[in-house]
Amino acid sequence: MPNVLWLQGGACSGNTMSFLNAEEPSAVDLVTDFGFNILWHPSLGMELGENLQALLRACVSGEIPLDVFVFEGTVVNAPNGTGNWNRFAGRPMKDWVRDLANVAQFVVAVGDCATWGGIPANAPNPTDSTGLQFLKREHGGYLGSDFKAKSGLPVINIPGCPAHPDWVTQVLVAVATGRAEDLSLDDLQRPRTFFSSFTQTGCTRNMHFAYKVSATEFGQRKGCLFYDLGCRGPMTHSPCNRILWNRQSSKTRAGMPCLGCTEPEFPFFDLAPGTVFKTQTVMGVPKDLPEGVDKTGYIKLTAAAKTAAPAWAEEDIFVV
Numbered sequence: 001m002p003n004v005l006w007l008q009g010g011a012c013s014g015n016t017m018s019f020l021n022a023e024e025p026s027a028v029d030l031v032t033d034f035g036f037n038i039l040w041h042p043s044l045g046m047e048l049g050e051n052l053q054a055l056l057r058a059c060v061s062g063e064i065p066l067d068v069f070v071f072e073g074t075v076v077n078a079p080n081g082t083g084n085w086n087r088f089a090g091r092p093m094k095d096w097v098r099d100l101a102n103v104a105q106f107v108v109a110v111g112d113c114a115t116w117g118g119i120p121a122n123a124p125n126p127t128d129s130t131g132l133q134f135l136k137r138e139h140g141g142y143l144g145s146d147f148k149a150k151s152g153l154p155v156i157n158i159p160g161c162p163a164h165p166d167w168v169t170q171v172l173v174a175v176a177t178g179r180a181e182d183l184s185l186d187d188l189q190r191p192r193t194f195f196s197s198f199t200q201t202g203c204t205r206n207m208h209f210a211y212k213v214s215a216t217e218f219g220q221r222k223g224c225l226f227y228d229l230g231c232r233g234p235m236t237h238s239p240c241n242r243i244l245w246n247r248q249s250s251k252t253r254a255g256m257p258c259l260g261c262t263e264p265e266f267p268f269f270d271l272a273p274g275t276v277f278k279t280q281t282v283m284g285v286p287k288d289l290p291e292g293v294d295k296t297g298y299i300k301l302t303a304a305a306k307t308a309a310p311a312w313a314e315e316d317i318f319v320v
């Protein structure tokens with residue numbers, strides 16, 4: 001029976017809300033079908049006060065074996081490196097994080113804040129926030145670049161704002177049922193099974209991307225959101241169009257651009273006015289091109305695409 005402990009640092013609880021909506025498997029399935037013992041979770045835990053402190057101390061001492069330590073939210077270091085702006089169970093949360101990470105078999109960072117520092121770590125980063133093992137794209141973070149959990153794996157990063165719930169529950173099942181070796185991690189310590197393809201993989205607007213037919217408003221049933229509305233689907237690693245949200249749809253299927261929330265640089269362009277939901281261009285060419293495509297290739301490709309675009313590409317053909 002794997003013991004799982006979930007704590008929250010500098011967080012909005014979005015990943016908890018997402019997790020509680022998991023479907024394949026659901027949070028309940030983790031307990032009933034996979035035998036998880038959820039030691040404590042901010043929305044599910046029963047212990048309070050001294051009882052909670054005793055539980056955490058028992059994990060740190062090894063009296064209660066900690067199989068999986070899940071962390072949501074940033075590690076808050078302010079003020080002056082003390083972490084006192086985020087105290088929990090009688091001490092700075094960051095101190096619990098260090099002690100628990102050191103005894104856990106697996107450490108899982110859920111959501112952008114825990115993985116890269118997310119929005120709180122954007123300049124000027126008043127809370128001195130960082131992710132568990134990264135600060136944006138820089139390796140290290142709070143635990144340091146050499147950190148490895150007892151299993152030998154570094155922090156397993158499941159980014160997203162929030163992370164899709166089934167990415168979380170499927171990773172938890174893999175590590176807790178002894179299939180952690182199935183988890184091949186990329187350079188950013190994300191499981192490749194989820195993060196080697198792009199948001200664009202499986203998007204229903206791919207034909208419109210290919211023919212450079214643009215959507216100009218949210219929710220339009222035709223057109224690609226890359227050319228005007230700033231969609232980051234071609235350069236964002238996520239399975240959002242393979243593992244659908246609510247098992248129904250995705251942002252791009254519904255007509256909203258991908259914001260690139262699984263990448264360390266999110267939110268892009270520091271959310272400067274005029275940069276959100278608007279493709280940033282230089283001389284008519286997008287500043288950020290599909291991964292692996294250079295400017296010359298892009299210009300040639302889009303010129304050919306425009307010429308080749310069939311009349312039906314401008315018709316309202318979507319079933320979203």
Ligand code: SF4
Nearest residue numbers: 203224225226231233
């Ligand atoms: S809407 Fe976005 S993800 Fe879909 S095809 Fe266009 S650029 Fe790619």
Ligand code: SF4
Nearest residue numbers: 238240258259260261
């Ligand atoms: S579609 Fe893009 S912004 Fe939306 S959840 Fe997926 S990766 Fe994040």
